[in-house]
Amino acid sequence: xxxxxxxxxxxxxxxxxxxxxxxxxxxxxxxxxxxxxxxxxxxxxxxxxxxxxxxxxxxxxxxxxxxxxxxxxxxxxxxxxxxxxxxxxxxxxxxxxxxxxxxxxxxxxxxxxxxxxxxxxxxxxxxxxxxxxxxxxxxxxxxxxxxxxxxxxxxxxxxxxxxxxxxxxxxxxxxxxxxxxxxxxxxxxxxxxxxxxxxxxxxxxxxxxxxxxxxxxxxxxxxxxxxxxxxxxxxxxxxxxxxxxxxxxxxxxxxxxxxxxxxxxxxxxxxxxxxxxxx
Amino acid sequence: xxxxxxxxxxxxxxxxxxxxxxxxxxxxxxxxxxxxxxxxxxxxxxxxxxxxxxxxxxxxxxxxxxxxxxxxxxxxxxxxxxxxxxxxxxxxxxxxxxxxxxxxxxxxxxxxxxxxxxxxxxxxxxxxxxxxxxxxxxxxxxxxxxxxxxxxxxxxxxxxxxxxxxxxxxxxxxxxxxxxxxxxxxxxxxxxxxxxxxxxxxxxxxxxxxxxxxxxxxxxxxxxxxxxxxxxxxxxxxxxxxxxxxxxxxxxxxxxxxxxxxxxxxxxxxxxxxxxxxxxxxxxxxxxxxxxxxxxxxxxxxxxxxxxxxxxxxxxxxxxxxxxxxxxxxxxx
Numbered sequence: 158x159x160x161x162x163x164x165x166x167x168x169x170x171x172x173x174x175x176x177x178x179x180x181x182x183x184x185x186x187x188x189x190x191x192x193x194x195x196x197x198x199x200x201x202x203x204x205x206x207x208x209x210x211x212x213x214x215x216x217x218x219x220x221x222x223x224x225x226x227x228x229x230x231x232x233x234x235x236x237x238x239x240x241x242x243x244x245x246x247x248x249x250x251x252x253x254x255x256x257x258x259x260x261x262x263x264x265x266x267x268x269x270x271x272x273x274x275x276x277x278x279x280x281x282x283x284x285x286x287x288x289x290x291x292x293x294x295x296x297x298x299x300x301x302x303x304x305x306x307x308x309x310x311x312x313x314x315x316x317x318x319x320x321x322x323x324x325x326x327x328x329x330x331x332x333x334x335x336x337x338x339x340x341x342x343x344x345x346x347x348x349x350x351x352x353x354x355x356x357x358x359x360x361x362x363x364x365x366x367x368x369x370x371x372x373x374x375x376x377x378x379x380x381x382x383x384x385x386x387x388x389x390x391x392x393x394x395x396x397x398x399x400x401x402x403x404x405x406x407x408x409x410x411x412x413x414x415x416x417x418x419x420x421x422x423x424x425x426x427x428x429x430x431x432x433x434x435x436x
Numbered sequence: 437x438x439x440x441x442x443x444x445x446x447x448x449x450x451x452x453x454x455x456x457x458x459x460x461x462x463x464x465x466x467x468x469x470x471x472x473x474x475x476x477x478x479x480x481x482x483x484x485x486x487x488x489x490x491x492x493x494x495x496x497x498x499x500x501x502x503x504x505x506x507x508x509x510x511x512x513x514x515x516x517x518x519x520x521x522x523x524x525x526x527x528x529x530x531x532x533x534x535x536x537x538x539x540x541x542x543x544x545x546x547x548x549x550x551x552x553x554x555x556x557x558x559x560x561x562x563x564x565x566x567x568x569x570x571x572x573x574x575x576x577x578x579x580x581x582x583x584x585x586x587x588x589x590x591x592x593x594x595x596x597x598x599x600x601x602x603x604x605x606x607x608x609x610x611x612x613x614x615x616x617x618x619x620x621x622x623x624x625x626x627x628x629x630x631x632x633x634x635x636x637x638x639x640x641x642x643x644x645x646x647x648x649x650x651x652x653x654x655x656x657x658x659x660x661x662x663x664x665x666x667x668x669x670x671x672x673x674x675x676x677x678x679x680x681x682x683x684x685x686x687x688x689x690x691x692x693x694x695x696x697x698x699x700x701x702x703x704x705x706x707x708x709x710x711x712x713x714x715x716x717x718x719x720x721x722x723x724x725x726x727x728x729x730x731x732x733x734x735x736x737x738x739x740x741x742x743x744x745x746x747x748x749x750x751x752x753x754x755x756x757x758x759x760x761x762x763x764x765x766x767x768x769x
Binding site: 326328329331332333334335336338346347 | 483486487488507508509510513514515517518519520521522523524525534535538539582586594
């Protein structure tokens with residue numbers, strides 16, 4: 158950028174600040190990952206040292222893979238996260254389209270009602286949710302988690318997506334109507350591709366809290382066969398003894414899938430931004 | 437046969453009445469232009485005709501059928517939008533073919549009609565490109581092509597040239613006029629640009645505040661405006677209105693004189709001082725402040741050496757001046 162080059166100091170300062178922030182943000186992750194490859198003694202003796210030939214050990218990973226069914230936990234977490242994101246995006250986008258596109262009585266009230274959920278944390282309703290899940294027989298199923306996370310994510314999704322949908326050209330939608338496209342095709346083929354960056358943003362916002370959540374898995378789905386990864390890792394944290402090797406290894410492994418998901422979405426994010434910029 | 441008949445069309449958004457009792461017919465093969473300042477309801481009227489908005493009351497009749505409850509796709513219309521509104525995920529060919537595919541036309545018919553439109557609009561080099569790879573003018577041609585392939589009873593244009601630059605606008609304007617001649621189709625064209633209205637229209641409909649002010653051929657409207665609004669709206673530079681005219685006038689009325697009808701003559705009835713000069717080469721516009729403190733524009737053909745600050749005397753022929761009464765309606769001079 159020619160403008161930026163004129164002021165080298167500002168460029169360096171900005172990069173310096175960004176690099177510093179990156180280091181600070183990555184440091185805990187870094188510590189977790191290096192210590193997951195060390196023996197228990199080495200973790201406590203020199204927590205910041207890199208693993209060397211003496212201290213290197215895969216004991217943590219062995220424990221994780223032997224004890225409990227970690228692949229199942231992975232799978233559960235993945236199903237819950239992807240499933241919830243799918244429903245949040247689908248229903249959120251549909252509601253947002255209706256709010257942004259159609260004039261009907263109570264449109265504004267409905268929008269406000271849907272946005273209310275942003276301000277009220279869903280955990281307040283935990284007891285009621287649990288009762289409801291018990292009555293519907295959904296306790297200890299992945300559906301219980303998917304439903305709760307979908308409800309949790311929808312308000313923000315509707316809020317963000319309806320703002321973006323309002324910006325989609327009316328002419329384009331009307332052109333579709335004149336060409337005889339159904340409202341569903343207008344929504345899926347014309348509008349959704351144009352709000353893809355917003356969808357990716359919503360997905361990224363929702364993904365991390367769902368993946369990392371301990372609260373609802375612990376309450377709604379604590380059974381062995383539906384445990385999520387975060388809940389599964391808790392077996393290594395005891396009241397008196399904690400198997401740090403195993404905890405750190407489990408956490409290191411837990412980063413991988415969510416990172417893969419993030420890469421998928423962020424690529425959409427960038428593609429969306431650039432395609433929007435040149436149009 | 438009439439291509440379109442509107443009877444007693446009203447449209448309100450909540451409390452706001454946007455269209456008030458619109459009655460209009462468009463004959464087969466006629467090119468009708470809706471013109472008016474922004475917010476006059478011309479686009480809304482077009483959308484009511486297209487079926488994108490429902491009329492609050494009144495009937496829309498296209499080609500002999502009342503279409504109030506018919507969805508846009510089955511009204512036999514095609515529309516060209518200001519922002520082109522091309523489908524970003526489809527090629528030029530795909531954009532043109534989509535409407536026909538939705539009508540479940542056989543592939544041979546689709547190919548034939550798309551090919552014809554592509555030839556007509558000179559788009560053959562671009563058929564497989566996406567809209568994002570096209571220039572503004574090409575995009576608008578694709579949008580026009582998308583309308584042509586549907587072979588509609590009625591073409592609707594919603595300010596199609598507003599997004600184009602001046603040179604391209606003129607070319608496309610001529611193309612649209614040629615298109616109208618070749619297809620001899622009925623067309624409705626919405627614009628706020630009076631040049632487009634004057635050059636394209638068989639019939640101009642001047643709208644203001646949701647009401648039809650006057651309907652007529654361009655020259656009828658120019659030579660015989662029904663009221664002060666129409667007189668001031670058509671013509672560039674716009675008509676001068678003098679409150680203190682050198683003629684017998686209705687009380688509180690105004691005398692309208694077109695800038696091109698004012699002449700610089702010695703001992704003219706209007707005296708004033710030149711405050712500004714616009715030299716366009718082909719003609720020269722003088723802005724004159726009269727001795728009665730009224731501003732008038734004088735359009736002189738060719739080049740003129742009159743400078744700012746000079747005292748001038750102007751005159752006009754009484755028979756081409758218009759008198760308007762205090763309600764802005766035409767009155768006898």
